[in-house]
Amino acid sequence: MSDQLLMKSGTGPIINKRNKCTISRVSKNVTVVLSAYNEETSIGSIVLLTRLYADRVILVDDASSDQTAEIAKKAGAEVMINKTSRGKGASLETGFEAAVHLGADVIVTMDSRGRHNPEDIPRLIDPIITGGADVVNGTRYLNKVSKNTPVYRRVGQTILGRFANKKSDKIRDSQVTFRAFTASKKDIIFDARDLATEDEMLINADKSGLRIKEIEIGTHYTFEDPIQAPVKYVRGVLKTVIRDIEANKPLYFYAVPGFALATCGFCMGVKFLEVLVLGIESLHFWYVIIMIFLSVAGVYMTVKGIVLHSLAEVTQTEAT
16 A cells, blocks of 8 residues: 555544444444545535444545545545545555455445435445345446436446446446445455446456345436536546457457558558559659558557457456
8 A cells, every 4th residue: 555645534433323223233344435536525525424324434535636635534534545546446446455454344335426325325235234245236227217317327327338238247237336345255356447447346246256236226416517527427438438349359449440451551552553663643752651651550450459359269268
């Protein structure tokens, strides 16, 4: 944890009567891990409300430029600060490691912008407490489509969900952040960034044989900017889809367009040789430059796509 600074809160956990009864009944240490970046407008209330239903709140501040870390600390969270931005996956991994080190039995992840209701934490962790699951995924679409979710997010979630379902048919809503994990399990791998983090966490858990259960939850988008949020979200969806195609379909991502570029370069080369031999017309210098660029880039992309595809096939064969 050399890249983090730890800021300990100076007050003990706040527990209301209902939460106290729940904690004493289950006798489990419930720790909530939050990853945040520039969330000063919402993080204080989120931490205060969350502490009513958890023994500890750990916030990993991903190099925010505002007062997110200071506000979270004053609200009672134990704050870890990334000196440089490392992405959501790395921040959650840091938070998980800290939670396990501090004796957590159940780890809950939530959105730091107030999209989830901390009151749902007891319901979310119940399948783990009763021994019925290792991972519990909160879903917005268990029985019906959530009308609180903006249209652009429904479209993006559908697209990302299709990619996730190709890898695991057990995941109904792969893009939600509200989840609970058994801290004793070491099979949760954080190897993705941005929006892909949610998918990869569940996919890796499923591959590891962990028992996954879904609980219906609600969502709220009170703190979102109506202009910036859609643009940022759509950009994130496109980046995630492109990365997924690059990793899982290298032939389509590299070889197909590479072959097209190489073909164009080859055709231009034939034209160049025709002009050079017959002297029918003169060619400009830019024509030769484009011809060379298309040929080299096309061959490079084609070879790269074939090599990556072969490596992926070998990896899948070894895994099976």
